[in-house]
Amino acid sequence: xxxxxxxxxxxxxxxxxxxxxxxxxxxxxxxxxxxxxxxxxxxxxxxxxxxxxxxxxxxxxxxxxxxxxxxxxxxxxxxxxxxxxxxxxxxxxxxxxxxxxxxxxxxxxxxxxxxxxxxxxxxxxxxxxxxxxxxxxxxxxxxxxxxxxxxxxxxxxxxxxxxxxxxxxxxxxxxxxxxxxxxxxxxxxxxxxxxxxxxxxxxxxxxxxxxxxxxxxxxxxxxxxxxxxxxxxxxxxxxxxxxxxxxxxxxxxxxxxxxxxxxxxxxxxxxxxxxxxxxxxxxxxxxxxxxxxxxxxxxxxxxxxxxxxxxxxxxxxxxxxxxxxxxxxxxxxxxxxxxxxxxxxxxxxxxxxxxxxxxxxxxxxxxxxxxxxxxxxxxxxxxxxxxxxxxxxxxxxxxxx
Amino acid sequence: xxxxxxxxxxxxxxxxxxxxxxxxxxxxxxxxxxxxxxxxxxxxxxxxxxxxxxxxxxxxxxxxxxxxxxxxxxxxxxxxxxxxxxxxxxxxxxxxxxxxxxxxxxxxxxxxxxxxxxxxxxxxxxxxxxxxxxxxxxxxxxxxxxxxxxxxxxxxxxxxxxxxxxxxxxxxxxxxxxxxxxxxxxxxxxxxxxxxxxxxxxxxxxxxxxxxxxxxxxxxxxxxxxxxxxxxxxxxxxxxxxxxxxxxxxxxxxxxxxxxxxxxxxxxxxxxxxxxxxxxxxxxxxxxxxxxxxxxxxxxxxxxxxxxxxxxxxxxxxxxxxxxxxxxxxxxxxxxxxxxxxxxxxxxxxxxxxxxxxxxxxxxxxxxxxxxxxxxxxxxxxxxxxxxxxxxxxxxxxxxx
Numbered sequence: 001x002x003x004x005x006x007x008x009x010x011x012x013x014x015x016x017x018x019x020x021x022x023x024x025x026x027x028x029x030x031x032x033x034x035x036x037x038x039x040x041x042x043x044x045x046x047x048x049x050x051x052x053x054x055x056x057x058x059x060x061x062x063x064x065x066x067x068x069x070x071x072x073x074x075x076x077x078x079x080x081x082x083x084x085x086x087x088x089x090x091x092x093x094x095x096x097x098x099x100x101x102x103x104x105x106x107x108x109x110x111x112x113x114x115x116x117x118x119x120x121x122x123x124x125x126x127x128x129x130x131x132x133x134x135x136x137x138x139x140x141x142x143x144x145x146x147x148x149x150x151x152x153x154x155x156x157x158x159x160x161x162x163x164x165x166x167x168x169x170x171x172x173x174x175x176x177x178x179x180x181x182x183x184x185x186x187x188x189x190x191x192x193x194x195x196x197x198x199x200x201x202x203x204x205x206x207x208x209x210x211x212x213x214x215x216x217x218x219x220x221x222x223x224x225x226x227x228x229x230x231x232x233x234x235x236x237x238x239x240x241x242x243x244x245x246x247x248x249x250x251x252x253x254x255x256x257x258x259x260x261x262x263x264x265x266x267x268x269x270x271x272x273x274x275x276x277x278x279x280x281x282x283x284x285x286x287x288x289x290x291x292x293x294x295x296x297x298x299x300x301x302x303x304x305x306x307x308x309x310x311x312x313x314x315x316x317x318x319x320x321x322x323x324x325x326x327x328x329x330x331x332x333x334x335x336x337x338x339x340x341x342x343x344x345x346x347x348x349x350x351x352x353x354x355x356x357x358x359x360x361x362x363x364x365x366x367x368x369x370x371x372x373x374x375x376x377x378x379x380x381x382x383x384x385x386x387x388x389x390x391x392x393x394x395x396x397x398x399x400x401x
Numbered sequence: 402x403x404x405x406x407x408x409x410x411x412x413x414x415x416x417x418x419x420x421x422x423x424x425x426x427x428x429x430x431x432x433x434x435x436x437x438x439x440x441x442x443x444x445x446x447x448x449x450x451x452x453x454x455x456x457x458x459x460x461x462x463x464x465x466x467x468x469x470x471x472x473x474x475x476x477x478x479x480x481x482x483x484x485x486x487x488x489x490x491x492x493x494x495x496x497x498x499x500x501x502x503x504x505x506x507x508x509x510x511x512x513x514x515x516x517x518x519x520x521x522x523x524x525x526x527x528x529x530x531x532x533x534x535x536x537x538x539x540x541x542x543x544x545x546x547x548x549x550x551x552x553x554x555x556x557x558x559x560x561x562x563x564x565x566x567x568x569x570x571x572x573x574x575x576x577x578x579x580x581x582x583x584x585x586x587x588x589x590x591x592x593x594x595x596x597x598x599x600x601x602x603x604x605x606x607x608x609x610x611x612x613x614x615x616x617x618x619x620x621x622x623x624x625x626x627x628x629x630x631x632x633x634x635x636x637x638x639x640x641x642x643x644x645x646x647x648x649x650x651x652x653x654x655x656x657x658x659x660x661x662x663x664x665x666x667x668x669x670x671x672x673x674x675x676x677x678x679x680x681x682x683x684x685x686x687x688x689x690x691x692x693x694x695x696x697x698x699x700x701x702x703x704x705x706x707x708x709x710x711x712x713x714x715x716x717x718x719x720x721x722x723x724x725x726x727x728x729x730x731x732x733x734x735x736x737x738x739x740x741x742x743x744x745x746x747x748x749x750x751x752x753x754x755x756x757x758x759x760x761x762x763x764x765x766x767x768x769x770x771x772x773x774x775x776x777x778x779x780x781x782x783x784x785x786x787x788x789x790x791x792x793x794x795x796x797x798x799x800x801x802x
Contacts, residue, residue: 017584021603038590072620073580075590091580091693093591149607153600153695156584157593179474179492183418183557189439189476190494192558195766199554202422206550219473270739270780273763292492294554295769299742302775302794325726338671341700362674365596368696374703379671393703 009236009286009308013167017155020147022208023165029141035134035157035365038075039094042363043126046085046107046115047098053120061108061116070095085115090363094127101126133365134158148395150368157365168210169309172231173200175216176224176252177242177292182216195294196241203301207309209237221251228255228287236285237308239301242292252289256280259287274300323391324373326355331386334377343371344392355392371395410637410687410709414568418556421548423609424566430542436535436558436766439476440495443764444527447486447508447516448499454521462509462517471496486516491764495528502527534766535559549796551769558766569611570710573632574601576617577625577653578643578693583617596695597642604702608710610638622652629656629688638686638709640702643693653690657681660688675701724792725774727756732787735778744772745793756793772796 012026041047048064056062064085070076070092080086080097088094088101100121107115133154134140140158145151147165155163175194183193194216204211212235217227224240231238240252257263257280264280271277273296278289288305290297326346334340344355355375360367373394377384384390413427442448449465457463465486471477471493481487481498489495489502501522508516534555535541541559546552548566556564576595584594595617605612613636618628625641632639641653658664658681665681672678674697679690689706691698727747735741745756756776761768774795778785785791 017599018602021606036593037588040593070591072578073582073592091578091593147603149600149603150695150699152603153596156599157596159584159587159594161584177473177492181474183560183562186560187438190471191474192437192441192492193560195554195558198418198557199550201419202548202550202553205422272735272739272741274742275739293764294551294766295744295763298551298769298796299775334673338673338676340673341675343696362696363694365695368699374700395699 009169009284011167011236012164014162014164016162017152017160020163020165021149021152023147023163025141025143025145025147026164026166028139028143029145029155029160029163031134031136031138031140032158032160033134034131034136036128036130036132038130040128040363041070041088041090041092041094041101041126042128042361043101043103044089045087045104045126046102047080047088047092047094048085048100048102048121049080049082049097050100050121050123050125052083053100053102053117056117056120058118061118062120063110064115064117066113066115099123099127128361128363132361150365150395154365154369168208169237170212170235171204171209171305171309172212172214172235172238173197173204174214174224174227174231174238174240175242176219176240177216178219180216180242196290196292196297199294199298200239200241200290200301203298203306204239204309207306209309219251221254224251225255225258228252228259232259232282232285232287237305238285238287239290239305240288241290241297252287253278253280256282256287256289269300269303271300271303274303277304279304323393324353325389326353326392328375328384328386328388328390329354329356331383332357332377333383334381336380336382339379340377341374342377343367344373344375344390345370346372346392355390410570410685412568412637413565415563415565417563418553418561421564421566422550422553424548424564426542426544426546426548427565427567429540429544430546430556430561430564432535432537432539432541433559433561434535435532435537437529437531437533439531441529441764442471442489442491442493442495442502442527443529443762444502444504445490446488446505446527447503448481448489448493448495449486449501449503449522450481450483450498451501451522451524451526453484454501454503454518457518457521459519462519463521464511465516465518467514467516500524500528529762529764533762551766551796555766555770569609570638571613571636572605572610572706572710573613573615573636573639574598574605575615575625575628575632575639575641576643577620577641578617579620581617581643597691597693597698600695600699601640601642601691601702604699604707605640605710608707610710620652622655625652626656626659629653629660633660633683633686633688636686638706639688640691640706641689642691642698653688654679654681657683657688657690670701670704672701672704675704678705680705724794725754726790727754727793729776729785729787729789729791730755730757732784733758733778734784735782737781737783740780741778742775743778744768745774745776745791746771747773747793756791 053062067084069087076095107117110116175197180194181187181191201211214231217224253264260282267278269277276291277300280287290300343358347354358367358371373392375390454463468485470488477496503518508518511517576598581595582588582592602612615632618625654665661683668679670678677692678701681688691701744759748755759768759772774793776791
């Protein structure tokens with residue numbers, strides 16, 4: 001197959017972002033603006049100058065005058081004065097002069113307009129900076145990146161409405177065999193209905209391609225040749241299954257050689273089932289002869305065709321259901337009394353699949369985009385020790401792992 | 402969530418079979434006819450009466466007169482006479498009187514019209530009986546069965562053109578928050594674009610639902626209530642994300658209680674992230690309040706909403722990419738010199754995931770339908786011992802494992 005793989009079958013198209021799930025980017029996406037675009041609070045509390053809290057402690061609270069409230073979605077105009085605090089909700093914009101937020105849980109009301117705090121905050125604490133999710137001018141995604149739900153959301157945050165993604169490969173499907181009749185027909189004794197067109201149609205869809213059915217052809221070199229040429233004109237890749245009589249597979253091989261260079265690339269695989277598979281290339285378009293037996297045709301598809309559809313620029317997203325086992329690469333602490341979920345990135349190192357925790361401020365979008373999946377720490381647990389085997393529930397991840 | 406799960410949100414619809422990939426059957430499918438419908442050969446060779454080969458051995462070959470050939474797709478009319486053999490290809494129909502097929506590799510030509518065979522075949526050897534893939538009157542699939550590519554092919558073999566499957570659940574998506582602006586808008590300082598509508602849209606699609614966007618609503622109980630009622634009228638399940646200001650989540654809870662019984666079911670989860678999630682039911686339709694933070698909203702979706710979409714009757718198919726580790730439950734022999742693929746069914750027994758080989762005659766469709774995935778035995782290997790850990794490449798399997 002070495003001769004087939006370097007062929008780049010990809011075409012790109014510009015598609016509305018909501019239709020891009022499971023597609024791959026045809027070009028890198030640059031950061032067009034800063035996101036979130038302003039300094040935000042990650043908690044409910046009070047925006048302050050961090051320096052005003054320095055030295056606060058159990059015996060010596062820092063005192064602030066509450067000088068108003070930041071409204072959600074509004075730009076606070078008034079700058080903080082010395083010793084002032086401003087009420088702020090999660091996601092609110094810090095007023096000029098503020099550089100940190102006190103969590104409401106760490107403050108106590110004093111009278112109608114004052115608060116006390118018993119521990120200091122550092123500059124930037126409980127804050128996301130204007131360019132922390134996306135920095136204008138840097139690369140947000142490289143070309144070929146697979147788009148999962150979180151990626152669609154992340155790009156929406158930057159105002160992307162349409163994306164340049166790879167188009168699904170069009171895959172022509174032809175069934176051959178003198179004994180094969182269309183599914184609509186009532187088979188006479190000796191005839192069977194066309195199973196391969198239907199299971200291959202599903203398989204192509206599953207792997208992100210666009211199947212095009214060309215029906216059933218008798219084991220006749222002229223009829224098959226006409227059908228192959230017809231499929232060749234309007235698809236990117238052709239699958240011919242069957243030819244159950246002994247000479248029929250040779251028809252497919254002969255036609256591929258006649259259609260154009262380089263022609264037949266391999267004829268037969270040291271694979272069971274799947275031995276009678278053949279493949280060729282006609283002027284950059286791959287043509288496969290798959291076995292007539294439906295189970296063998298599906299296995300040959302998985303081995304030979306699916307990788308081309310994936311390289312073609314997209315791949316169905318894999319998610320949910322079956323978790324993947326991996327070793328956690330660092331210890332994670334969790335408070336008992338709640339289930340805690342940690343995002344992890346999967347990486348195979350020296351043959352071992354590791355789950356690397358993706359840490360980051362809670363208000364950021366980026367960690368959800370960088371992660372491949374989640375691990376859960378049960379309600380009663382205090383955490384997981386590094387090296388423990390964990391079940392990773394996949395978000396939707398890439399095929400390269 | 403116990404109060405939510407027993408709700409049956411499913412509607413069924415009759416859909417052309419090629420559009421049924423990843424859907425679940427809304428009713429059991431009975432075997433409407435026998436498949437393949439006639440006795441077929443599974444090899445290239447000679448159809449014979451098995452009894453004529455009894456006693457054949459190295460020193461004493463059985464001799465047959467070749468009395469013609471079975472044409473593919475045709476019904477052989479002439480019955481076999483004593484000592485006769487008829488040439489047959491894989492998939493050909495056995496002539497009357499024949500009950501087994503000699504593999505061509507095990508025969509030797511003798512003169513122009515004779516063959517010799519040095520080993521006996523038993524009745525039924527290298528043969529598939531008329532009802533071996535599907536027997537008329539038995540159940541082919543139970544209701545709720547997930548349709549993968551091989552299932553589509555299997556049902557096509559029986560001539561099914563349309564299937565009664567569950568419809569995707571319509572999921573209404575509403576974003577709230579005074580700071581949220583539509584993706585098309587240019588946010589002012591303090592405002593951010595609507596990420597949740599986009600990532601939840603992808604998430605709903607990924608889990609087999611039909612997302613319907615209702616846009617962004619301010620944190621105003623009247624506006625939110627209007628939007629919720631609008632979504633309620635034309636969807637099966639509603640997701641409200643956000644309400645980042647402190648009182649906003651209470652709006653959602655209050656509206657759910659006002660809309661109808663039983664109203665709010667839970668308010669807050671012992672889960673991190675995802676704590677502010679709430680959920681209720683209004684006259685059998687679930688309504689969820691998801692956290693405003695996009696990463697937390699996705700996790701809450703995975704935990705609370707995805708299971709409902711799955712119970713709703715479908716689930717995206719999981720396949721390819723990441724193999725699943727399992728223990729092989731019996732030893733498998735493989736000839737060195739070829740890669741061999743075995744179909745396996747996954748089953749969890751006492752907490753251990755086992756891969757049970759699905760064996761069966763090579764020409765049958767059924768094993769490809771009964772299996773969950775494949776294991777490969779490498780070129781140079783002689784097989785796998787029972788109890789060995791194997792990587793199972795999934796065909797597309799169900800979520801219940």
